[in-house]
Amino acid sequence: MSEPKWGADNGHMFILVAIDYFTKWIEAITLASVIAKAVARFLRSDVIARYGVPATIITDNAKNLNNKIIDELC
Numbered sequence: 001m002s003e004p005k006w007g008a009d010n011g012h013m014f015i016l017v018a019i020d021y022f023t024k025w026i027e028a029i030t031l032a033s034v035i036a037k038a039v040a041r042f043l044r045s046d047v048i049a050r051y052g053v054p055a056t057i058i059t060d061n062a063k064n065l066n067n068k069i070i071d072e073l074c
Contacts, residue, residue: 018047034062036069043073 012030016039019026027046031038047054059065 016042018043020051034064036064036067039065040069040073 008030010030011032014031014034015028016031016034017026017028027042027050029042029046031042043057059070
């Protein structure tokens with residue numbers, strides 16, 4: 001029995017999605033791993049640089065996002 005193959009050919013297995021609550025606009029990227037640096041990079045380059053600093057960021061409170069990098073960005 002072989003293990004199931006999940007993810008894309010480039011090794012990305014996660015989708016990070018940002019949704020604007022009011023307009024329902026979606027920004028999304030794929031990631032190989034969900035680490036704070038990758039999330040911060042996405043927020044800086046794909047959200048803040050395009051639309052400005054959001055008033056509120058809501059997460060699922062995962063441990064990988066509760067750290068200094070994300071706190072400093074917000």
